[in-house]
Amino acid sequence: MSSPLRTASYDKSPEIYVQGFELAACEGWETIARTLLQKITQRSATKTVLVIDCYPGVDLTELQDHMIQALPATLTVDADQAKRSEADIHALIKRNLTDDRVFGVISCHQLDEFFDSDKIRDLQAKISAAEGLVVVYGPGAALITRGDILVYADLARWEIQQRYRRGELGNWGVNNTDEDILRRYKRAFFIEWRVFDRHKTPLLKSADFILDTNRPQHPVMVSGEAFHAGLRQTTAQPFRVVPFFDPGVWGGQWMKHQFDLDPEAPNYAWCFDCVPEENSLLMRFGNVRVEIPSQDLVLLYPQALLGEKVHARFGAEFPIRFDFLDTIGGQNLSCQVHPLTEYIQQNFGMHYTQDESYYILAAEPDAEVYLGIKTGIEPQAMLEDLRAAQRGEKAFDDEKFINRFPAKAHDHFLIPAGTVHCSGAGTMVLEISATPYIFTFKLWDWGRVGLDGLPRPVHIEHGEQVIDWQRDTAWVQSHLINHIEPLGHGEGWREERTGLHEREFIETRRHWFSEAVDHHTEGRVNVLNLVQGDEAIVESPDHRFEPFTVHYAETFIIPAAVGAYRIRPVNPDGKTLATLKAWVRG
Numbered sequence: 001m002s003s004p005l006r007t008a009s010y011d012k013s014p015e016i017y018v019q020g021f022e023l024a025a026c027e028g029w030e031t032i033a034r035t036l037l038q039k040i041t042q043r044s045a046t047k048t049v050l051v052i053d054c055y056p057g058v059d060l061t062e063l064q065d066h067m068i069q070a071l072p073a074t075l076t077v078d079a080d081q082a083k084r085s086e087a088d089i090h091a092l093i094k095r096n097l098t099d100d101r102v103f104g105v106i107s108c109h110q111l112d113e114f115f116d117s118d119k120i121r122d123l124q125a126k127i128s129a130a131e132g133l134v135v136v137y138g139p140g141a142a143l144i145t146r147g148d149i150l151v152y153a154d155l156a157r158w159e160i161q162q163r164y165r166r167g168e169l170g171n172w173g174v175n176n177t178d179e180d181i182l183r184r185y186k187r188a189f190f191i192e193w194r195v196f197d198r199h200k201t202p203l204l205k206s207a208d209f210i211l212d213t214n215r216p217q218h219p220v221m222v223s224g225e226a227f228h229a230g231l232r233q234t235t236a237q238p239f240r241v242v243p244f245f246d247p248g249v250w251g252g253q254w255m256k257h258q259f260d261l262d263p264e265a266p267n268y269a270w271c272f273d274c275v276p277e278e279n280s281l282l283m284r285f286g287n288v289r290v291e292i293p294s295q296d297l298v299l300l301y302p303q304a305l306l307g308e309k310v311h312a313r314f315g316a317e318f319p320i321r322f323d324f325l326d327t328i329g330g331q332n333l334s335c336q337v338h339p340l341t342e343y344i345q346q347n348f349g350m351h352y353t354q355d356e357s358y359y360i361l362a363a364e365p366d367a368e369v370y371l372g373i374k375t376g377i378e379p380q381a382m383l384e385d386l387r388a389a390q391r392g393e394k395a396f397d398d399e400k401f402i403n404r405f406p407a408k409a410h411d412h413f414l415i416p417a418g419t420v421h422c423s424g425a426g427t428m429v430l431e432i433s434a435t436p437y438i439f440t441f442k443l444w445d446w447g448r449v450g451l452d453g454l455p456r457p458v459h460i461e462h463g464e465q466v467i468d469w470q471r472d473t474a475w476v477q478s479h480l481i482n483h484i485e486p487l488g489h490g491e492g493w494r495e496e497r498t499g500l501h502e503r504e505f506i507e508t509r510r511h512w513f514s515e516a517v518d519h520h521t522e523g524r525v526n527v528l529n530l531v532q533g534d535e536a537i538v539e540s541p542d543h544r545f546e547p548f549t550v551h552y553a554e555t556f557i558i559p560a561a562v563g564a565y566r567i568r569p570v571n572p573d574g575k576t577l578a579t580l581k582a583w584v585r586g
């Protein structure tokens with residue numbers, strides 16, 4: 001392994017300290033109920049309607065038993081009562097759901113389409129006839145009434161996925177807790193999360209309180225005002241999202257040692273350390289830590305975070321993804337290809353595609369990356385071989401068809417969609433890619449089964465429609481491997497362009513430095529990783545944010561609104577550090 005083991009300095013729980021709202025959050029059901037009662041009392045009204053809208057996956061039984069029951073409600077309304085039937089909902093989303101295990105079609109539905117307007121009217125009549133305290137709760141509660149006090153109970157997607165895996169949770173609007181995990185994830189990714197993100201955005205803007213329900217039996221609540229102050233502060237300083245680590249059939253051992261992860265885990269394959277759509281943010285208000293989906297920041301403050309140009313082009317979506325793929329002590333990823341832009345648009349309703357790159361953080365001496373097809377091969381022969389392998393008749397002859405290139409630390413492999421590729425065993429990849437990450441058409445999975453003992457889904461029928469057969473040995477060598485161009489230098493630093501390919505919208509720059517380097521967002525969000533060196537400090541030249549410490553391999557985000565920032569090495573030994581920075585071109 002080319003990188004020696006270090007003491008684990010990588011911070012797995014980065015927090016944002018929100019200034020000026022030290023008393024704005026509280027924790028525990030009892031305290032939360034008391035805070036709500038105070039708010040109700042302060043209204044001095046004979047009737048109060050308290051609405052607790054929820055992201056799907058929030059534990060409604062816990063909410064009922066520990067909080068709603070503690071409130072002196074004269075009427076309690078569960079929004080589920082107004083939901084359309086499972087069959088109706090299925091008919092509405094059938095086309096988006098598809099029969100495939102992995103791929104659906106992105107939904108444009110609005111949440112009110114999933115509710116029965118007559119039932120909503122009945123509930124509204126009941127609510128207006130009631131006196132005293134009325135509590136309306138559950139996903140979609142605010143469709144029935146906006147009420148007098150609004151609480152939004154939120155939940156991060158990563159926690160939702162854990163609940164799916166533990167068999168505790170199915171999708172919203174269907175009784176499918178036992179269904180294949182891939183299918184439940186698909187329904188959430190393509191439909192449910194889209195619809196509920198759309199529904200929650202205006203609610204988060206006006207909610208009196210945000211309820212963090214990520215930790216079972218450890219609820220935390222923060223005022224809407226403090227929540228927004230925290231998000232606004234976040235758009236004016238460097239920050240990190242909460243990384244999550246996941247095992248996989250090809251997973252390795254490097255992250256486990258490097259990041260001090262559970263030594264009992266068999267391996268770790270992925271680390272998502274900057275996929276704001278799925279990660280969460282930790283905001284600290286005094287003694288209380290609140291966890292919210294980092295997507296909330298993207299939905300609520302896209303201009304300040306992304307910058308005008310990026311927001312105009314992508315909407316409220318964070319387009320840059322940094323993640324790790326660890327195969328050191330593991331196995332090859334599946335041999336795969338990603339859809340071309342028109343293919344992802346026309347088949348899956350995504351507006352941009354899964355363009356990727358592999359930046360090598362560390363590698364075993366014999367590590368290799370598979371990239372592009374061999375010059376002169378016959379496409380039909382390769383597809384036939386893949387199909388025969390898929391039928392189980394023989395192993396795919398990768399030697400015959402796919403290039404392999406040696407990989408060492410700091411190499412950068414560019415992978416525009418349509419290029420057949422995978423990282424081989426013995427490689428620690430920092431993926432710097434466009435955000436879509438599930439549009440992987442596996443072509444060959446080396447004849448193995450997944451962690452669940454079942455073959456992982458292979459999609460040769462999609463893959464064959466998007467493989468670019470021009471990307472052969474010579475083309476790949478000259479266009480996709482270490483396309484490194486020196487750009488500038490100064491006292492104790494030099495800058496290089498490392499990618500990405502011209503078909504990809506991300507620009508990447510590497511700085512080698514032993515002295516401070518000045519950077520500027522130029523009005524676009526920057527995402528960086530400290531790819532060499534133990535520690536550096538990100539500072540504001542005019543003291544507009546607190547100095548922010550980053551450690552080796554941590555990914556950090558500089559919102560567009562930050563403007564100028566400086567990265568100073570912490571290197572008493574004078575060693576050279578390196579950052580890899582990405583932003584959206586154009």
Ligand SMILES: O=P(O)(O)OC[C@H]1O[C@@H](O)[C@@H](O)[C@@H](O)[C@@H]1O
Binds near residue numbers: 250332356422442
């Ligand atoms: O298909 P497997 O083997 O799990 O590899 C999957 C990984 O491959 C990489 O090239 C990327 O496409 C990742 O987004 C993906 O998670």
